[in-house]
Amino acid sequence: MSSSAAYRDTSWASDIDHVLLSEEEIQEKVAELAARLREDYAGRQLLLVGVLKGAAVFLSDLMRHLSMPLCIDFVQLRSYGHATISSGQVEIVKDLEWSVEGWDVVVVEDIVDTGRTQDYLLRQLHMRGAGSVRICALLSKPSRRKVDVTIDYLGFDVPNVFVVGYGLDFAERYRNLPFVAVLRPEAYKTP
Ligand code: 5GP
Secondary structure, three states: OOHHHHHHHOOOHHHEEEEEEOHHHHHHHHHHHHHHHHHHOOOOOEEEEEEEOOOHHHHHHHHOOOOOOOEEEEEEEEOOOOOOOOOOOOEEEEOOOOOOEOOEEEEEEEEEOOOHHHHHHHHHHHHOOEOEEEEEEEEEOHHHOOOOOOOOEEEEEOOOOOEEEOOEOEOOEOOOOOOEEEEOHHHHHOO
16 A cells, blocks of 8 residues: 555544655655664674664564574564653663674664664664664654764654654654654644
């Protein structure tokens, strides 16, 4: 189903103000990022670390383009709760199962906003002895950055708007939309 068809069919259509990135644009970018990863990590010991829950969709699509042997693990960090502004605090909700020691780690993230989550995670991974650590993020909001982080593999820069879809939620909803969209203000008021 194309993005526009999904948009028409979903009962959430009325919540959406506009589609920022279509399903087609996202899938094309995911394939491009995967091609770069395939080249850069050929013959290396690659561990993809997905940041739950937002990166679940991105990681699933990305890894299916990666034909070389690799492992995956997930970490869940909290910095937002059910609000659209960051608290500035980062804590581990679910830790990695894997020891990262000696692994070439690529952190797979949905969006880098202030940069605090990635800054915290990168420090943790280096402290735990990862061989190398790079960030692969689908989205970045450069105008919101508080901590300088290098995104080695970036999908798209987005403006300072709160986005949902393709893994990203508002109050746990909208993660399953195949595109990235901006909600109407009224949608923030529904339970
Ligand atoms: P940071 O630590 O970079 O400020 O925040 C990163 C996290 O904030 C992301 O993983 C994501 O969960 C959340 N976040 C930041 N901006 C947005 C947004 O526009 N939409 C949604 N749904 N989450 C966001």
